[in-house]
Amino acid sequence: MTDSFAEMKRELYELMQRSRRGNFAPPLPEGVTPSEARTIMMVAGLRCEGEDVRPGRVAEMTHTTPSALSQTFKTLEEKGLIERRRASGDYRAVTVSLTEEGERVAEEGRRLRDEHMDAAMAYVGVEEMQHLVRIMRKMTEFYEQDFERAGKSRAEGDDAPCA
Structure with missing residues (x-):
């Protein structure tokens, strides 16, 4: 594992924690x-x-x-x-x-x-938001597959936000 990959992983965990607390x-x-x-x-x-x-x-x-x-x-x-x-x-x-x-x-x-959401999208930009949605969709698919592999339903997993 390269230093840059480890740094990116650390930053991702940190951002995920900040988003949960914020x-x-x-x-x-x-x-x-x-x-x-x-x-x-x-x-x-x-x-x-x-x-x-x-x-x-x-x-x-x-x-x-x-x-x-x-x-x-x-x-x-x-x-x-x-x-x-x-x-x-x-x-x-x-x-x-x-x-x-x-x-x-x-x-x-x-x-x-x-x-x-309009303000967030205007701040980030439509193209960047499209990338974010694509990435979040992939991450959601990963976690759903991970739950299935572990024999859990989504309801048993971590809390998910409501629309």
Whole structure:
């Protein structure tokens, strides 16, 4: 292994650690925490896909434990951003939906996320971002294959960010 390769590997690990510790996420809509925003965005996204939004699915997609998600749902309900209802036909099943105010917060979250990404892309440049996306796709494929080789599902692996 050459010194330059070892240096590049060290720098990559350092940058990965900095990105994990740093707050490189888009700004949040006013009045919500990162966990609440992530949950609202996931509920909105699942609903857009035409799914009945079930707490278990939200927990799975946000890599959150059901008990932690339950607490987040409770807070979002208290803030008037979501509603939980019993699903018809199965009294045990619960569905989650955004209130009108929750929809407004989700829309604001999408706007802030898009502005943030536009600014990042303008700063880095479209060509460089295309390279980054290509490289990240390859790295994701590598890690997915690595999980498969180890007999793990992606859900058992490290936390992944939500869109």
